Amino acid sequence: MEEETSMPVQLSTMGSPWASGWQADFMASLLLVLLRHVLMAGGLQVxxxxxxxxxxxxxxxxxxxxxxxxxxxxxxxxxxxxxxxxxxxxxxxxxxxxxxxxxxxxxxxxxxxxxxxxxxxxxxxxxxxxxxxxxxxxxxxxxxxxxxxxxxxxxxxANPTIRLFVKPASVRNDEEKHIICELYGFYPEAVSIKWGKYTLKDSQFQEITEGNITHPTVKNDDGTFNVTSCLTLKPSLEDHGTTYQCVVLHRSLLVPRRHNVTLSEKGAKDVHFAFLAFSLLLLPAAYVLWRCIPG
Missing domain, CATH: 2.60.40.10 (Immunoglobulins)
Structure with a gap:
């Protein structure tokens, strides 16, 4: 009697409506799980x-x-x-x-x-x-x-309060002038002070890198700071009518703050007046000398 050989039977689900529905349900469930995970990961935000x-x-x-x-x-x-x-x-x-x-x-x-x-x-x-x-x-x-x-x-x-002024010349040092730029009550401590000028002949800003000293900052009781910067000038006829500028850069300022002081022309007028007076004094002497010269 011949033995019957049983062959494995493969069931194909391709194209089966039941299989397609099951796969769709599985994918939907997986998508919901992933979406829930994303939402939980994001959660509340501020x-x-x-x-x-x-x-x-x-x-x-x-x-x-x-x-x-x-x-x-x-x-x-x-x-x-x-x-x-x-x-x-x-x-x-x-x-x-x-x-x-x-x-x-x-x-x-x-x-x-x-x-x-x-x-x-x-x-x-x-x-x-x-x-x-x-x-x-x-x-x-x-x-x-x-x-x-x-x-x-x-x-x-804290914004700096700025005061700019010309210090009167001392008796011993009347040939020099000092322009003082004082800053009060600023914070933080880091600050930059620059000097420049405009002359009557040149309206372009010219930065001054010599003759100025910025002293160390001083801390106030409330934690703010003060500082003083000094510009020393050797007077000349060109200085009169010149505008000097103190430029302050600080963290509290959106743009640099600029303060100006213009030296008066009084000194130049005094020089011209002295020259005129000297000339008038010479006129009588010159007249006498002219009369004494034989014709």
Whole structure:
């Protein structure tokens, strides 16, 4: 009796409606899983004003921290904590916090608007900022069950008050004149002072690189700085009517600040008057000498 040989039977699902449906369902499920993963990875996000935000000393500042799109939030599910890290110190401290029925300002006047928080705005308001408050600020926002945070650097600066004047010549050194450029109450310490001039003959700015000295900065009790720069002039007829300029460059200034002083022409007039007086004194002597000469 011959043995029957059983052959493996291959079932083909190509073109089968059942197989096509199963593959479509599988791909859809996979796509949903990937999409959920992407959404969870992105999660809650906050936007800051930038990596660095500048404020002038004693001014009020609002450090931005917002959820994109201004969503409407249930404030019962929202919490916010602001941290500050001084630029001279690595330790971090709380500045403000709110969650549930708890609200606390660790820095006097620090505040986050609760009405703004309902629309996703967790920005921190600080009144009358001091130099010691410069540094890194961190916004940690919780919208249950998600959390997001952002950081920004707060830079505090102070504009220099500038005074430019001509120092009267001393009795011992009446041949020299000194133009003084004084700067008061600026911050940070780094500052650049340049000198230049415009003459009556040449209206082009000419930088002066000799005869000027900028003294070391002096620190004030409030942390700001003062500095004095002096330009020494050897007087000449060309100096009279010349405009001298003190140019100040500082972090707090968007453009260099320029202060001018023009030397009066009084000195030149005195010279001309002296020459005229001397000529008038010579006239009688010349007349007498002319009369004494035999004709």
């Amino acid at each position: 936007e800051m004003a930038g990596t660095t935000q500048m404020v002038f000393l004693h001014d009020n500042v609002t450090i931005a921290c917002k959820i994109p799109g201004s969503p409407r939030l249930d404030i019962k599910t929202v919490g916010i904590i602001w941290f500050g890290k001084n630029e001279l110190d690595d330790s971090e401290v709380k500045v403000f916090e709110f969650y549930g029925n708890h609200l606390e300002s660790f820095r006097p006047g620090a505040m986050v608007s609760l009405s703004g928080l309902e629309s996703g705005d967790a920005s921190l308001h600080l009144p009358k900022v001091q130099l010691g408050e410069a540094g890194e600020y961190r916004c940690m926002l919780v919208v249950t069950p998600e959390k997001a945070e952002g950081k920004t650097i707060l830079e505090v600066v």
